Amino acid sequence: MDSISGFLDKINSNIILRDYEIPDPGEDEVTVMQHYTGVCFRDILTQQGFFPRVSLPIIPGHEIGGTVVATGKNVTEFKKGDRVASLIYVPCGKCSYCLSGNENLCPNKKSFGETLNGGYSKYVNVNKNSLVKIEEDVPDEAIPIAACVTGMIVHAIKKVGKIEKGNYVLITGAGGGVGSNAIQIVRALGGIPIAETSSKWKDEELYKLGAEYVVHADDDYNKDIKKITGDGVDIALEDVGIATFNKTLRSLKTGGRMVVIGNLKPDPVSLPLGLIILKGNSIKGSISSTREDLKTALELNARGLKPIIGKKIRIDGINQAYEDMLNKKIFGRVLIDFS
Ligand SMILES: [Zn+2]
């Protein structure tokens, strides 16, 4: 089983295409044949050298799923023909985090596209501990983004943000691959989404997706949000970083929670501690998703939650796609089509 696959050979260099023959799966692995894989902003940060643990050369990408075509000898949970979605990492399965269902925090996890070959290849070997079987009718486009986008958002809003019915949820960077999907997920979980975008041409799409209001990074949107909500939002899903952080913090109501999930430009932010104390606000990080979140995500997809896909490309369009993502030209997720 071979295919033209994408490789990152050097930091700050283009993705190079080469023929790649997938090895037989290891004892605890299956070989997954992908229909689609997702292209994530994290892949670009990896290319730019922000993930120092990356072992080069590597097949980038971590948004993996498809159909099982081969199984290792210790694998009894999955068989050929099963449809599966993968976490974006392989948990160790032994530490206290893994044993308590918090495998997203496993300190020993290995990440696809960084220390393990990842998704920019039609065939990927995946450890069984990363996989969830898809029993229901889930569209192929939803599978690669179930862990890194849908499940990650579910984890951030439900488990970390503790959403309740009727909560206002601000989503920054709402026109991106994560934010655009978050609008619908907030709705599906009973919240009222307010979308922030720096690209005004995306407003109409954001309203179509279910945003109650759209605010803009150029304005003092914390003031707009106070007008809209009265006191501020219950939860803010912060997916941008330094460009929006302070306005987002000032958009929270008393007791409101900020959940930080993205950091496009890895610069430190300044924290107005007095404000946080006076308003009893919390700021929490949320990373990735667990198998439980992945199952919830796939259930939401089976019940009609649609993945927001901005563009489908062939593998040879990957470097152009990075360019377009960096220039904010794409609304929704980019998928590489291997069919
Ligand atoms: Zn991702």
Ligand SMILES: [Zn+2]
């Ligand atoms: Zn672990």
